[in-house]
Amino acid sequence: MSTPVVTLVVPCYNEEAVLPHTMKVLEHYLQELTNDGVISDKSRLLFVDDGSKDETWKLIYKASLNTDRIRGLKLAGNAGHQNALLAGLFAAKSVSDCVISLDADLQDDITVIRQFIEKFNEGNEIVYGVRRKRDTDTLFKRKTAEGFYKIMAKMGVDLVYNHADYRLMSRRALEELERFDEANLFLRGIVPLIGFTSTYVYYDRQERTAGETKYPLKKMLSFAFNGITSFSITPIRIVLLTGCAFFFVSLFVLSYFLVLKYVGETEIGWTSLIISIWLIGGLQLMAIGLIGEYIGKVYQETKRRPKYIIDMDLLNLGIPEHMKEGIPEKETLIANSLSELNGN
Incomplete structure (x- = not known):
């Protein structure tokens, strides 16, 4: 079996504090998997800037100029974590055999990505990253999270217990996901509805290295309520x-x-x-x-409003010819090479 082309999709919102470390760690691990023959050398990192107000996009843009491994997708405004994630998944779908989504804070254990790929090669279209335990959470967060999963189960919603958005999806699964054209997409409930062969990989969640969580109590409650009302009457x-x-x-x-x-x-x-x-x-x-x-x-x-609007796409870089005049020479070369890569 040929090694799969994998794209890691990382939604970012005001993540300048953790992004340099995240880029370095993920790029190194991607190279390690490539050297071991686990993934193709065409595999990439795609960072999605969800309308950040800090230096997040500048960091992504500069990194994309220095290495072919890193690409960026800039949304015109803050569309929300779930929509930013969707934007990255759908952008990466056409240039990948499978796509793995994870958070920018690297609290999700990246070493299990190797297991994700193994499960994918065994024929699984979706691989869920599931937490073994919630020891790193506060008592309040742990109890409310567990309560949320139990309530959703009683309401007949098929959720993967202790799973967030750390998952692998094949190109085929993403094509089916794209057919769900509703405005309120609750991914943790939608993905299991696809119904393709799936499995779990268990891991331990790490402490956040820097910055603050982008899911305070208010957002968590809003997210939970949206999930309940999106899937159950x-x-x-x-x-x-x-x-x-x-x-x-x-x-x-x-x-x-x-x-x-x-x-x-x-x-x-x-x-x-x-x-x-x-x-x-x-x-x-x-x-x-x-x-x-x-x-x-x-x-x-x-x-029927769009879920997000893309301001700049450094993965499938589609810069019109008449706009390339003002781009520095090095960036123009990158734009051309990316266009050729996309054509292949």
């Missing part, structure tokens, strides 16, 4: 069942007070009345808000 059904339950409880309470009135033991219950009003009013507002979330998703789908 169970929350709507819970609201319906709660409404039905309160309806029957109200009938029981009504019957109870009618009996009290009949026997002449009624009392003025101002407190219980106000509490009931607030409780029912709160439930109604929650129900309306939840329904609004689903309607909002339908609204986003009907607009």
Whole structure:
């Protein structure tokens, strides 16, 4: 079997603190895999700048001028981690046999990439990187993450437990993923739906070497809620069942007070009345808000706006001839060589 052409896709948002180290480590490991005959020498690193406000793109651009191993994709604005990841996956699809996605902080153990390739060569179209344990997480983050997976499972969503976005996907799997044209793509739920032969590789997550996490509590909660509402109508059904339950409880309470009135033991219950009003009013507002979330998703789908806009592509570099005038000579040579590589 010929060695596969592999592209490592790394979404980046304000990652200037970790990027030099990440580039050095990944480039060295890619060269090691090439020397061992595990992957093709045409394999590349693709860094996707998700509208960073720091020096992230400058670092990617300079690195791409110094080595053929590193390429960059710059989005016109901040499209979000999932959309930046999609942009990189779809850009790399046409020049790769398989694509591996991972985070820029290198908390995911890159040494298991060798196992990813082995599983791919055995015929697996998708290989999931799964954490053995969550010892590096805080107690709160660990419990909430575990709770999220359990809730999603109870709602009938097929998620890989303790898996994030560290995975290998074949070109064939990516072509099928591209057919999912919805605006709210929750990748951790979508990828298992593809249904191709898949397997797991287990690893231990490392501590972040520098910089700050790009997934604080607010983003984590938003991500979890998006996943739930993108894949399940169970929350709507819970609201319906709660409404039905309160309806029957109200009938029981009504019957109870009618009996009290009949026997002449009624009392003025101002407190219980106000509490009931607030409780029912709160439930109604929650129900309306939840329904609004689903309607909002339908609204986003009907607009059919692009998930992301590419500002500059250093992987499939398509610079028009009339724009090459202002490009320095070295960059022009790189542009031409990349165009030839893409043509092959």
